Amino acid sequence: MKAREFAFVDCSGDDQCAQRWNRTRQYIARHSATRIRRADAVEIETGRPLEAGVVYLWATRTPAGPGSERAHIRIKGMCKGMYGMDGGPGLLYAQCAEQIRCIEMNFRSFVLGRLKAP
Numbered sequence: 001m002k003a004r005e006f007a008f009v010d011c012s013g014d015d016q017c018a019q020r021w022n023r024t025r026q027y028i029a030r031h032s033a034t035r036i037r038r039a040d041a042v043e044i045e046t047g048r049p050l051e052a053g054v055v056y057l058w059a060t061r062t063p064a065g066p067g068s069e070r071a072h073i074r075i076k077g078m079c080k081g082m083y084g085m086d087g088g089p090g091l092l093y094a095q096c097a098e099q100i101r102c103i104e105m106n107f108r109s110f111v112l113g114r115l116k117a118p
Helices: 014-031 093-113
Strands: 008-012 036-039 043-046 055-063 070-079
Touching (some): 014 070
Antiparallel strands (some): 055 070
8 A cells, every 4th residue: 555655754863753753743633533642752642532434543653773763653543443343344444544545645744844944
């Protein structure tokens, strides 16, 4: 899926990683239907919605390796009702997948957009 290619960014150094992680938090707050319920240096997580067909998001920040100044930031989305009890596509799969695809496609440009020189 092409959208997955846009659902991550890399960073290097404390300042750049902090800026990109902050932008990730802003992006999640703007695009998740539920509030951020947990956020720390390695994970941002929103609450799960009560309603079906509603997108919720989370992100992870993973160091490239022990002692590395580089990190990999990835955003993921889910939607209540997206999968059935058997683990296969649920009734709302197509609707949910399209919402998540749009969020993923715009993630990288949002996070990197503000970091460009004026």
